[in-house]
Amino acid sequence: MKKYFFYTYILFLLAGLFGCSKKDESLVFGNAAQQxxxxxxxxxxxxxxxxxxxxxxxxxxxxxxxxxxxxxxxxxxxxxxxxxxxxxxxxxxxxxxxxxxxxxxxxxxxxxxxxxxxxxxxxxxxxxxxxxxxxxxxxxxxxxxxxxxxxxxxxxxxxxxxxxxxxxxxxxxAYQKDGLQVFKTALINYSTSIMGKKLNLAIDATHNPECTIVTDKDNDRTFTLIYTDSKGVSQKQTTKWGPTVNSLFFQTPILYNDIVINEVFYDTAKLSMYIMWKGKRYEIVAS
Amino acid sequence: MKTILKIRNIKLILLASIAISIFSCKKNDKLVLQDNYLGGEVSGKTALDSALNVLLVKPYNIEVKYKWDQSQFDKQYTIVPPRVDKVLPAMTSLKQVWIDPYNAETGSDLFMKTYSPKQLILAGSPILTKDGNGINGLAEGGLDILLSDINSTDPKDKAKVSDLLHLIHHEFTHILNQKKAYTTDFNVITPSDYIADWYNSPVNPLALGFISGYARKEPVEDFAETVSWMLTWGKDYYENTYLKQSTPFPDPALYPAGSYYTYDPNAGQYYKVSDLPAILKVYNGTLASISPFFIKELVKPDYSAGVAKLRKKEAIVVAYFKSAYNIDFYSLQTNVQKSLANATK
Known part of the structure; x- marks a missing residue:
């Protein structure tokens, strides 16, 4: 019986000696996931x-x-x-x-x-x-x-x-100076001034799609572009917009040919709308 | 087995080696916890956090979660977080009408340190259910209490503070019940009058032995409502107004429910549904123009059966507080009323 105790002691010793062997594991991605x-x-x-x-x-x-x-x-x-x-x-x-x-x-x-x-x-x-x-x-x-x-x-x-x-x-x-309110008022005036008129986005002589801008005056905020595509099919794209301090920013960009329209700007001097594409300005003409 | 050393000595050496090997493992490196192991969030500390720390965290280990955390809320409801400027005033009133009276009653803050929930979760808006009702609070697992509609609290408005008082005592009663159960004798006082759509019932809850409409939902809510309304109203209102209410109403033998409209119940003014077109013809905005239509056959309600049942519930509540927590409920009621008066002074 005593003999077995002896082996038990040896076992404890081995466990004690090897039990604390530590090898630092290096992490595959460098840091822990949380970090x-x-x-x-x-x-x-x-x-x-x-x-x-x-x-x-x-x-x-x-x-x-x-x-x-x-x-x-x-x-x-x-x-x-x-x-x-x-x-x-x-x-x-x-x-x-x-x-x-x-x-x-x-x-x-x-x-x-x-x-x-x-x-x-x-x-x-x-x-x-x-x-x-x-x-x-x-x-x-x-x-x-x-x-x-x-x-x-x-x-x-x-x-x-x-x-x-x-x-x-x-x-x-502008935002700090109540710019959103100023812009809101300007938009209401704009929508009064274009009442009964047709809006066209003037890109060049052959490309001038029709636009509809619905502003706060009608308590809706949408922008629509209507045009005939290269196959002669009539197209209509509508998006909601939200106001920034100087533009109507679209929920989804409108694509016209290769032009991506993210927002329509308002010119406070000319009292008219325009878009910017590749550094160039294109007017929305009311007639 | 011939060896130079005796077995005995070997045993000693081995024991010493084991001892050494065990202690040689000791590491002095401090345990470094991950910066954040639950979700990892970046959030700042503000003056409000420090104030809450002094008010509730340090003395009672109650954390106030006022910042938005969707995981704390049932996703079927649309809820928004509270306004920062509403949190400290609401929590200060809350402590005054909830923790302070228990401290005064038990003589120390030990009771609240032991039994208070560990988290108060705040929502700014009420929680509105699809049936048009609101949930004002929830108590979960004895651990946390959810309080909604914090944005509408006002520490100087007695009615608003009373709402908060009622809410927190209602939820805290759930917590106390979750820690120590009340006798099931309570559940058999009005066993057949618990209904899920309590909010559709036109019956005065007192007639059936309930302290409020919501108490009819289920026994645990009944218990919490009985405790919280008695604390919110105080003995005087409970005894002399709630239990003694006796507004007359149309004789049910002549006018079954649904056959009349209520004009002013406190003045005993009711009129027949069938009279409505005639009333609209002559109504000129004055009471005199429609008073001829008021129903004359009114009866005084007899709520004595309901009152007797409610008294039984009251007795169980009082006995529960005494046996489970050694608290004199009526004295607690007085303390709550004192605190409410002080808080809204």
């Missing part, structure tokens, strides 16, 4: 906070017209918001510019979350719009694509499309 996710989050946050003059934003809730916002994110997770002035009609108490918080989080995809109430929440608030579901909007968005000056998001709950476009110093200044 890599965090690095990505930091990168995305940097993208948002690095815009020195903030972001122009347009959002297209499921049961609402396109809305314009302006966001300026800082590295303390606070965001300054300038909302579409028409939101004050829905929520007089909360429709003012203000500061709220945001966070970035690794959910299914990296998500931007407006995590406390802001004027953006008005569109999701179940007490507004359709009772119980608001305007089918979102406060939590996944990054769908990002270039250096445009980020496209999709809402996590209602798949609301939202686009952020880097603002210039002049635009930031």
């Amino acid at each position: 890599r996710a965090l690095t990505d989050l930091k990168k995305d946050q940097l993208l948002l906070t690095s815009a020195p003059y903030g972001w122009k934003a347009v959002i297209f809730p499921g049961s609402d017209i396109g809305r314009g916002f302006f966001f300026k994110f800082n590295d303390q997770n606070q965001v300054q918001t300038y909302p579409d002035p028409s939101l004050k009609l829905i929520s007089p108490a909360y429709g003012d510019p203000g500061i709220s918080s945001y966070q970035l989080k690794s959910l299914q995809r990296t998500s931007l979350i407006f995590d406390t109430y802001s004027s953006l929440s008005i569109l999701s608030d179940p007490q507004n719009g359709v009772r119980g579901s608001g305007y089918s909007s979102d406060i939590e968005f996944s990054f769908t694509s990002a270039s250096s000056d445009t980020i496209r998001f999709t809402g996590n709950f209602n798949q609301t499309p939202m686009t952020l476009i880097k603002a210039t110093a002049a635009e930031y200044d």
Whole structure:
């Protein structure tokens, strides 16, 4: 019996000696998954906070017209918001510019979350719009694509499309000076001035498709382009738009021949609309 | 087995080696946790976080989750987070009307340190269900309480603070029940009057022995409603107003439910559905123009059967607080009313 105890001791000794053998495993991707996710989050946050003059934003809730916002994110997770002035009609108490918080989080995809109430929440608030579901909007968005000056998001709950476009110093200044309200008024005047007239996008002598711009005056916000394509078939493209401080930004770009139209600008001096393509300006002529 | 050393010595050496090998493994490296191992989020700290830390986290280990986290909420509802400026005032009132009275009643903060839920999850909007009702709060697993509609709270408005008081005491009663069960005798006082669509019932809950319409949903809600309304109303309103209500209504023998409309129940003014066209013809905005139509055959309701049942429930509630937590419920009720008066002063 004693003999077996002896072997038991040997066994314990071996276990003790080899039990703590440690070999550092090197990770295939360099860092732990959590750290890599965090690095990505930091990168995305940097993208948002690095815009020195903030972001122009347009959002297209499921049961609402396109809305314009302006966001300026800082590295303390606070965001300054300038909302579409028409939101004050829905929520007089909360429709003012203000500061709220945001966070970035690794959910299914990296998500931007407006995590406390802001004027953006008005569109999701179940007490507004359709009772119980608001305007089918979102406060939590996944990054769908990002270039250096445009980020496209999709809402996590209602798949609301939202686009952020880097603002210039002049635009930031305009937003701070109630620019969205000024632009809204200008658009109402514009839509009065074109009443009964035909709008054509003048590209050249043979290309001048017809446009329809519906502005706030009719409480809808859409842009339509009608033209006959190269096969002689009549085409019609319609998109919702949301206001920035100087343009109507489209929910989906309109393609005309090889021209991609993302937004229609308003010229406050000439009181007319135009598009930009490859650095050149093309007028929308009212006649 | 011939060896130079005796077996005994070998055994000693082996034991010493084992001892050495065991302790030689000791590592002094500090355990480094991953920066964040659940989701990985980047979020800042604000003055509000520090204030909440002092108010609830440090003394009671209650975390206030006010930032949006979809995973805390049922995805069938559309909900938005609270406004930052509403959080601290609401939580301050909440502590005053919920934690303070229990502290005063039990003589220390030990009770709340032990039994309080560990998370309060806040939503800014109400939670609206498809049938048009709202959910004001939820208590889950004794661990967390969800409070909605924080954006409409107002620390100086007695009615709003009372709403919050009712909500938190209702949910906290669930937590207490989840920790220590109440006697099932409670469930058999009004066994056949629990209904899922309680909100469609036109019957006065008191007539059936309930403290509120929602209490008819199921026994656990009944228990929580009985506790929370008694605390919210205080003894005076409960005894002298709720239990003594006796607004007259049309004699059911002559006017079955649905055959009349209510004009002003407190004044005992009802009129027949069939009279509506005639009323619309003569109505000129004055009471005199329609008063001839008011139903005269009114009866005083007799709620004594309901009151007796509610008294039985009340007795079980009082006994439960005494036996489970050694708390005098009526004294707690007085303390809650004192705190409510102080909070909204």
